[in-house]
Amino acid sequence: MITSILETIGNTPLITIPNTNKANEGQVLFKYERFNPGGSIKDRPAIYIINEAERRGLLKPGGTIIESSSGNFGISLAMIGAAKGYRVIILVDPKTTSTNLALLKCFGAEVIVVTEQDDCGSYHKTRISLANKLAQEIANSYRPDQCFNLLNSEAHFNSTAREIMEMCSNTLAVFITAVSTGGQLGGISKYLKTFAPDVQVIGVDAVGSAIFGGHTDSYLIPGVGLGWTPVNLNMANIDRAYKITDEQAFLTARAFARHEGILMGPSSGACALVALKLAQELTPDKRVVCMISDGGERYIQTLFNDEWMEQQGFATAADIETIRTMAGQLQPWSTCPADSANYRSDLIDGLEVPDSTLQINSEILNRVDYHQGIRFL
Ligand SMILES: Cc1ncc(COP(=O)(O)O)c(C=O)c1O
Incomplete structure (x- = not known):
C-alpha cells in the first residue's frame, strides 16, 4: 500500500522509439518523467x-x-x-x-x-x-x-542518475538533457563523470539562452534556458552543447506524439532531436538516454494547437524522415562548453539569494562523499 502520493515520485520508465530509431544506429531510450505524480521531472x-x-x-x-x-x-x-x-x-x-x-x-x-x-x-x-x-x-x-540551491542537482545525483545507471549501465554511451537551473544536467553529469566517465554528456539549450555562452534573445521553449550559467552545472562535466530553435523543438515534439504515441513538451522535443542526431553517430550496441522532462498535456493550447503554431510562423507537421534529416543537419554549439561558461557570482548579492541557500551550498561544497571518496561538485 502506498501511504502518500509523494512516495510515487521517481522510478520512471525507459522507453524505446521503434518507429523512429533505425536498426543500424545507436538505440535511443527516453527516460519518461511524465510518470511522476506531478507530471514532470521537477x-x-x-x-x-x-x-x-x-x-x-x-x-x-x-x-x-x-x-x-x-x-x-x-x-x-x-x-x-x-x-x-x-x-x-x-x-x-x-x-x-x-x-x-x-x-x-x-x-x-x-x-x-x-x-x-x-x-x-x-x-x-x-x-x-x-x-x-x-x-x-x-x-x-x-x-x-531551485536556481541557486545545490540540493537541486544533488537530488538528480541521488535519484535520476542512479536509476539510469541501474537500467543500462555498461551500454550507456550518451546522455542528453535540457538545461535551465542546471539541476538535471549538473547532478546527472556529475554522477556519470564519477562512475562512468566514458559516457558522453550532452546539454541542450534554446537559441536565445546564454547558459553555454552567446547572446541572449527571446525564445518560446518553456522551462529551458537562462541568461547565465547556473551554479548547479559544472561545465567541466559537459562534453557537447546544442542550441535548438523554437520551431525545431515544437515540430519534433509534435512528430513524436503523432508517430510514436509519446506526448512530450517542447524542451523534450529539443532533446529528442539531439538524441536522433547522436544515435546516427553510433552502432546498435550503444545506447543514448534522453530525458523527456514532462508530458504534452501541459502544452495543448500552444504546441498541439495548429492555429497557435501557424501564428508563430511554424510548420504544423513533419514526418519522421523530415525530423531525422533535421537531426542529421544539427551542428554542436560547443564541443568544449567549459570554455564558454558564463557564471555570475554577482547575482548572489544582486538578487539577494537567501542565507539558507548559501549555508546549504557551502556545506555541500565542503562535503566529502565518504562512500566514494569524492566531492559532490
Ligand atoms: C520541461 C522542462 N524541461 C527541462 C527543464 C530544465 O531542467 P533543469 O532546471 O533541471 O535544468 C525544465 C526546468 O524547469 C523543465 O520544466
Whole structure:
C-alpha cells in the first residue's frame, strides 16, 4: 500500500522509439518523467529540497513555500504543499501556459504573474528577486530556490542518475538533457563523470539562452534556458552543447506524439532531436538516454494547437524522415562548453539569494562523499 502520493515520485520508465530509431544506429531510450505524480521531472528536486528543509527545521508546520518557476517546479511544489499541508506561493511569468496556471491553482497554490522582463529579455531575475523579497516579508516562509540551491542537482545525483545507471549501465554511451537551473544536467553529469566517465554528456539549450555562452534573445521553449550559467552545472562535466530553435523543438515534439504515441513538451522535443542526431553517430550496441522532462498535456493550447503554431510562423507537421534529416543537419554549439561558461557570482548579492541557500551550498561544497571518496561538485 502506498501511504502518500509523494512516495510515487521517481522510478520512471525507459522507453524505446521503434518507429523512429533505425536498426543500424545507436538505440535511443527516453527516460519518461511524465510518470511522476506531478507530471514532470521537477517532482524529484522538489521533494528532495522540501524533505531536506523539514529535516533542517527551515520549513515548519504551517509554513509557506515561495518559489519562482515557469511551471513545472511550481506544480511539483504545489502538489507537495497540498499533500503536506503547506501554503505555496509561486511566481510565474507570461510564458507560463494556461494549463500550468490551472494546475497550480487546482493544488491550491497562490500564483503571482511577474510581467517585468529582466536585462536578458527573460523573467528569471525579476521572478527570483521578487520571490526573495516576499520570503523576507512573510513569516515562517521557505525559499527552495531551485536556481541557486545545490540540493537541486544533488537530488538528480541521488535519484535520476542512479536509476539510469541501474537500467543500462555498461551500454550507456550518451546522455542528453535540457538545461535551465542546471539541476538535471549538473547532478546527472556529475554522477556519470564519477562512475562512468566514458559516457558522453550532452546539454541542450534554446537559441536565445546564454547558459553555454552567446547572446541572449527571446525564445518560446518553456522551462529551458537562462541568461547565465547556473551554479548547479559544472561545465567541466559537459562534453557537447546544442542550441535548438523554437520551431525545431515544437515540430519534433509534435512528430513524436503523432508517430510514436509519446506526448512530450517542447524542451523534450529539443532533446529528442539531439538524441536522433547522436544515435546516427553510433552502432546498435550503444545506447543514448534522453530525458523527456514532462508530458504534452501541459502544452495543448500552444504546441498541439495548429492555429497557435501557424501564428508563430511554424510548420504544423513533419514526418519522421523530415525530423531525422533535421537531426542529421544539427551542428554542436560547443564541443568544449567549459570554455564558454558564463557564471555570475554577482547575482548572489544582486538578487539577494537567501542565507539558507548559501549555508546549504557551502556545506555541500565542503562535503566529502565518504562512500566514494569524492566531492559532490
Ligand atoms: C520541461 C522542462 N524541461 C527541462 C527543464 C530544465 O531542467 P533543469 O532546471 O533541471 O535544468 C525544465 C526546468 O524547469 C523543465 O520544466
